[in-house]
Amino acid sequence: MTSMKVIIVDDERLARNELKRLLSKHSNIEIIDEAKNADEAAIKIKEQQPDAIFLDIHMPGSTGLELAESLGDDVNIIFCTAYDQFAVDAFSLNAMDYLVKPVNPERLSDAIAKLEIRLEQSKKQTSLPDDHKLMVKYGETMRIIPLSDIIRFESIGNHAAIYTPHGKAFLHSSLNKIEAKLDANHYFRASRSDIIRLDAIESMEQAISYGLEAKLSNGQTIEISRRQATKLKQLLEFTQL
Incomplete structure (x- = not known):
């Protein structure tokens, strides 16, 4: 090279x-x-x-x-x-x-x-597989977790918070760069500030803003913007809410 x-x-x-x-x-x-x-x-x-x-x-x-x-x-x-x-x-x-x-x-x-x-x-970057291993720091403890453990990525400045069954941790990467590495079959850009795992969505309902509110398996409720809500419905082939 x-x-x-x-x-x-x-x-x-x-x-x-x-x-x-x-x-x-x-x-x-x-x-x-x-x-x-x-x-x-x-x-x-x-x-x-x-x-x-x-x-x-x-x-x-x-x-x-x-x-x-x-x-x-x-x-x-x-x-x-x-x-x-x-x-x-x-x-x-x-x-x-x-x-x-x-x-x-x-x-x-x-x-x-x-x-x-x-x-x-x-x-020749392709999307990361679900079993891709990440080293993540929770407080003073380092854990090696599979990508599939991450339920949500939240943008915080130039970094991102991640939410897993082990709790909240941080990645030193922007949400845009993270999104470029994720498989769209598993993760969805809910808004400018959030990426969520599709199989972590337990329920959804209409939001006041005409978007959607998705309840995740960790108990968090995430607002999906109006534009992205339309894409998500198409992705999941929803005919009605």
């Missing part, structure tokens, strides 16, 4: 140089820039749209974790830090990998291989 463009984000010049040395051994990696703090990195990422960033955690000002949270899934993130205790937090932010300094060349090769696979898959 063509070279993968990356930006190195680390406040220590020696650490940036060492990572550049290691990455130079990989012909499929092109280092397009580097940044010494989160604010500088955010600007460069927006301007240059890298395929991935190698991101330190402890930096002056905003931390790498805070930067990752603000980026959502706009870029692939490989954390590269001297501290191993932040791995759970990193993976809850959809980090692609977590490397501990001094970086092991074999682990770096593994991370680059993962990046290459992910970029190839994104080019």
